[in-house]
Amino acid sequence: MAAEFVVERFNNYVGYFDPLKCSVERFRPWIRFLNEQSIASYAITASVDLKIEPLRLLCLTAVVAEDMRSFTFTIYDRQYTVTKEIFCQVLHFPLDNFVRFPTDPELVQFFSSIDYQGNIVLPRLNKGNLACEWDLFFDCLAKVFSNSTKNNFTVITSLLQNIAYAAVYNLRLDIGTLVWDLLIRRIFNYTRDIETGRKVKCFYSRFLSLVLDHVLSDEHKTLFLNTPSQVPAHTNPLIYSTLSTSSKSGRRPLVPQSYLREILQPQLPLLFIEHPVVASSSAGTSVAPPNTMALQF
Numbered sequence: 001m002a003a004e005f006v007v008e009r010f011n012n013y014v015g016y017f018d019p020l021k022c023s024v025e026r027f028r029p030w031i032r033f034l035n036e037q038s039i040a041s042y043a044i045t046a047s048v049d050l051k052i053e054p055l056r057l058l059c060l061t062a063v064v065a066e067d068m069r070s071f072t073f074t075i076y077d078r079q080y081t082v083t084k085e086i087f088c089q090v091l092h093f094p095l096d097n098f099v100r101f102p103t104d105p106e107l108v109q110f111f112s113s114i115d116y117q118g119n120i121v122l123p124r125l126n127k128g129n130l131a132c133e134w135d136l137f138f139d140c141l142a143k144v145f146s147n148s149t150k151n152n153f154t155v156i157t158s159l160l161q162n163i164a165y166a167a168v169y170n171l172r173l174d175i176g177t178l179v180w181d182l183l184i185r186r187i188f189n190y191t192r193d194i195e196t197g198r199k200v201k202c203f204y205s206r207f208l209s210l211v212l213d214h215v216l217s218d219e220h221k222t223l224f225l226n227t228p229s230q231v232p233a234h235t236n237p238l239i240y241s242t243l244s245t246s247s248k249s250g251r252r253p254l255v256p257q258s259y260l261r262e263i264l265q266p267q268l269p270l271l272f273i274e275h276p277v278v279a280s281s282s283a284g285t286s287v288a289p290p291n292t293m294a295l296q297f
Contacts, residue, residue: 004199005056007230010150012206013143015044016235023237024244029264030133034140037263038167040175042092044144048209049229054216055209059202064188071187076223080215084180090214091207093176101173102165110165125156132243138164143235147182147203170259183207206232 017035019028035045054075061074070083088095102110104122111120117129127138141160142153156164159178166173186203193200202208209232213221 003060003194003197005059005202006199007050007052007055007202007205008149009230009233011146011148011233012204013233013235014047014206015140015144016237017045021237022240024240027133027136027240027244030137031140033260033263034137034167039094039170039172040141040144040163040167043179043207044140046091046206046210047232048206048213050205050209050232051212051224051227051229053227054212054220054224055202055205058208058212059187059190059200060194062187062190064184064191068181068184068188071184075216075220078217078220082211082215084177084184086215087180087183087207087211088176090210091176091179093179094172094174095176098172098174101162107161107165110161110168122158122161125161126154127156128154132246135243136240139239140235143233145179147186168260179207205230 015035016022016031019031019035022028022031035041038044057075058073062071063073064071070081072079072081074080085095107122108120111125114134115131116125127135127142130138138156138160139153141163142155142157143150145159145163146153146155146157147159148155159182162173162178163175165171166175183204190200192198216224
């Protein structure tokens with residue numbers, strides 16, 4: 001009996017990519033930055049139809065390599081291979097010339113600089129403790145990249161912390177490997193789900209569909225052209241009006257680096273006030289910013 005298969009609907013969203021449709025003007029530059037000018041912009045905005053049958057065949061026939069750096073799957077007697085490098089190329093993640101990941105003290109400094117309210121305990125950060133602009137920033141990252149569904153999007157996981165750091169400071173962190181490690185673990189577990197008769201839930205279906213579009217032969221693309229598909233979930237624009245009217249709407253967000261500041265400043269009537277930050281002295285290529293700037297409305 002074939003395993004039951006479903007595409008997880010509330011995972012791997014398409015980022016809300018039309019700033020002009022945002023009812024709150026002050027949020028528009030932040031949306032534009034995420035979707036047009038950040039290191040993760042393509043992964044956030046790339047949309048594709050989720051073809052159910054090739055996704056099903058991928059998930060039910062996938063075999064993960066021992067080193068977890070690739071997997072194979074079979075469609076009608078033809079085997080395909082997907083490597084971590086192919087995945088990163090398809091999602092337009094940096095492929096080389098990486099700088100090191102931030103240390104825990106650097107991440108703590110980052111969240112302090114953006115006015116995180118409460119104790120900064122990295123495994124237990126919650127976007128509800130941030131100003132509205134940063135709340136929507138992490139909401140978008142969570143809906144696109146989290147290895148979870150909508151019930152857990154308030155948590156700022158280690159993955160989201162590093163992607164945000166790379167985006168805000170414009171750093172070539174190896175974020176592709178971080179996402180790949182979560183994806184490949186999901187694919188690895190499908191074998192166990194099949195063996196135990198559990199439903200196979202396809203996570204990261206949008207990313208996998210983009211990979212399928214890249215690796216499938218023209219013959220197989222044509223074969224699946226008119227087969228059933230789903231539209232990936234999109235971020236609901238209502239979140240912006242909800243955040244704007246929330247009790248924390250008057251709090252002042254902070255922008256911690258010149259790259260983001262230079263993008264946002266021309267688009268909003270902001271007054272920037274310099275705020276020095278102590279750079280980390282940890283070993284390795286320095287990724288700590290020389291200063292932060294506060295956005296005052």
